[in-house]
Amino acid sequence: xxxxxxxxxxxxxxxxxxxxxxxxxxxxxxxxxxxxxxxxxxxxxxxxxxxxxxxxxxxxxxxxxxxxxxxxxxxxxxxxxxxxxxxxxxxxxxxxxxxxxxxxxxxxxxxxxxxxxxxxxxxxxxxxxxxxxxxxxxxxxxxxxxxxxxxxxxxxxxxxxxxxxxxxxxxxxxxxxxxxxxxxxxxxxxxxxxxxxxxxxxxxxxxxxxxxxxxxxxxxxxxxxxxxxxxxxxxxxxxxxxxxxxxxxxxxxxxxxxxxxx
Ligand SMILES: [Fe+2]
Ligand SMILES: [Fe+2]
Numbered sequence: 001x002x003x004x005x006x007x008x009x010x011x012x013x014x015x016x017x018x019x020x021x022x023x024x025x026x027x028x029x030x031x032x033x034x035x036x037x038x039x040x041x042x043x044x045x046x047x048x049x050x051x052x053x054x055x056x057x058x059x060x061x062x063x064x065x066x067x068x069x070x071x072x073x074x075x076x077x078x079x080x081x082x083x084x085x086x087x088x089x090x091x092x093x094x095x096x097x098x099x100x101x102x103x104x105x106x107x108x109x110x111x112x113x114x115x116x117x118x119x120x121x122x123x124x125x126x127x128x129x130x131x132x133x134x135x136x137x138x139x140x141x142x143x144x145x146x147x148x149x150x151x152x153x154x155x156x157x158x159x160x161x162x163x164x165x166x167x168x169x170x171x172x173x174x175x176x177x178x179x180x181x182x183x184x185x186x187x188x189x190x191x192x193x194x195x196x197x198x199x200x201x202x203x204x205x206x207x208x209x210x211x212x213x214x215x216x217x218x219x220x221x222x223x224x225x226x227x228x229x230x231x232x233x234x235x236x237x238x239x240x241x242x243x244x245x246x247x248x249x250x251x252x253x254x255x256x257x258x259x260x261x262x
Contacts, residue, residue, distance in 0.1 A: 001106055001246075002029060003147065004254070005173050006036035006237040007180065007197035008067070009056065010208040010228065012043050014201030017233035019059050021200075021256050026060065029239050032106045034060055035113060037149060037175040038086075039067035040201070045208055045228050047072030050079050053086065063087065063104065065115040067151035067176050068122060071096075089117035089151060091131035101135055103142065111145040114169075116161075118152025118176075128152075129164055136168055144170070144246035151176045155195050162193040170246045173197055173238055178207040180236045180255060190247035198236025203257060205229025232261040 004025055009018055018036070025031070038061075041052045047069050056064060066088040070076055080086050080098030090100020101114040114135060116128040128150070139146055146169035150161050158174040165172050167189020174181070180198025187193050199208055205228065206214040213224045237254040 001033070001109065001111075001145065001242040002031045002239070003033045003035070003171070003242065004029060004031040004237055004239050005147070005149070005197060006034070006061070006200055006235070008037045008040050008175055008178055008199040008201075010040040010178070010199050010201030011045050013228065013233050014199070014208070015041060015052070015055055015059070017235055017258065018056070018061075018200055021235040022060050025237065025239075025254060031239070033062060033104070033111065035063045035065060035147065035149070036061045036200075037067065037151070037197070038064040039069040039151070040199070040208065042073050045226060047076055048079065048086070049073050049075035050083075053079065053083060057085070063102065063113050065113065065149040065151070065175070067115075067117060070098075087113050087115040087149070089115050089125065090135060091116050091126040091128050100131075101139060106145075109145060110143040111147065112139045112143055114139070114146065114148045116148065116150055118150065118154065118157045120157045121153040128161065132161075132165060140168070145242060146170050146246070148172045150174050153177065155181070158195045162187060162191065166191045170242050170248055171240055180253060182253070184238065184251045184253050186248045186251060190249075192240040192248035192251040194238050194251065194253065197238045198234075198255065200235045200237070201233060202229035202231065203234040204231040232258040234258065
């Protein structure tokens with residue numbers, strides 16, 4: 001099974017560049033399943049609504065994972081109740097709408113897609129390790145094809161989750177930092193692992209945001225209103241293959257950077 005996971009799609013620039021890059025990825029890799037993190041897909045980089053989700057589906061993305069920005073747009077509360085293709089962090093308050101894991105069918109094979117969020121330098125949430133224990137009690141009975149988007153800030157927490165889930169899931173792919181790491185690997189239990197897949201959207205800002213605003217925030221520690229950067233865009237994703245038992249056999253990073261766009 002061939003899977004593409006795309007990193008945090010950020011703003012309309014991210015959606016537009018996804019539209020330019022994804023056909024090439026599909027032509028080269030012929031994936032069976034395309035997943036994207038969409039927590040920043042609104043035009044202001046915060047959250048998601050139905051119209052934006054539909055744009056992503058129209059471009060070929062089949063499932064959307066989320067993160068700390070999941071509730072930033074008010075429409076998310078009804079959207080996540082109704083749309084079973086969106087997965088939000090499982091270790092947020094259970095009374096919130098939406099699902100922390102979903103099942104899909106790929107060529108007749110059931111696949112579970114799970115989203116969890118880290119706790120270090122992030123808002124409060126339940127323990128992601130214990131949450132995974134509970135989820136796997138249920139999911140592992142149904143399928144060995146389990147793909148985890150771990151949305152977390154620090155590399156150590158992500159690596160800890162990768163090793164903790166090694167041999168128990170098909171892939172642990174990190175999102176949230178918006179910078180792609182070069183540590184793609186298949187762990188000893190045949191779990192595909194990447195600390196962060198990177199973002200898709202404005203390339204010349206700081207994590208997608210206009211760099212002068214972020215510099216100002218660091219220099220003066222004053223509140224600033226985020227605006228997304230203009231100019232060149234980049235696309236970051238990861239491609240991995242699973243064998244018939246749901247174990248990873250290959251993993252490869254994908255990165256396109258646009259040149260000289262004003
Ligand atoms: Fe993000
Ligand atoms: Fe995030």
